[in-house]
Amino acid sequence: MKILGVNEYNIDSCISIGIHVQSGKGDAWKDIIKIEDRELDGDTVDKIALIAPDATISIIRDYYVAEKYTVKLDDxxxxxxxxxxxxxxxxxxxxxxxxxxxxxxxxxxxxxxxxxxxxxxxxxxxx
Ligand SMILES: [Zn+2]
The missing domain is CATH 2.30.30.20 (Aspartate carbamoyltransferase regulatory subunit, C-terminal domain)
Incomplete structure (x- = not known):
């Protein structure tokens, strides 16, 4: 949330946070942050890669997953x-x-x- 720079005082759209959510792949668990009306710039994605190298970013437009990728930490x-x-x-x-x-x-x-x-x-x- 700190990297995304959002808190209750500076955002007008809905934020959902899921902690220890079953990921659908066996016994795997994941945490989720969902922010409406927001797409991430390159620096923000790179910062996420620094602290969560396995994070997945999904861009949802009109209720469908338009893009989905795993962050990549450069050398x-x-x-x-x-x-x-x-x-x-x-x-x-x-x-x-x-x-x-x-x-x-x-x-x-x-x-x-x-x-x-x-x-x-x-x-x-x-x-
Ligand atoms: Zn130094």
């Missing part, structure tokens, strides 16, 4: 998260975008291109 992440090192050049007010290389995918870990600090707590460092 390089630019400008989506901040480095956790307060002394990193990307945190010093310089015109330098944070850049990371994905060093682990389960769980997701990123290495800063500038200071080599490994970023583990991604959800609390999203921009």
């Amino acid at each position: 390089h992440v630019i400008g989506l998260a901040r480095c956790s090192n307060p002394n990193c050049i990307t945190n010093k007010g310089e015109p330098v975008s944070p850049e990371f290389t994905v060093v682990c995918r389960k769980p997701t870990q990123l290495r800063c291109r500038y200071c080599d600090r490994i970023l583990v707590d991604i959800s609390n460092n999203l921009l």
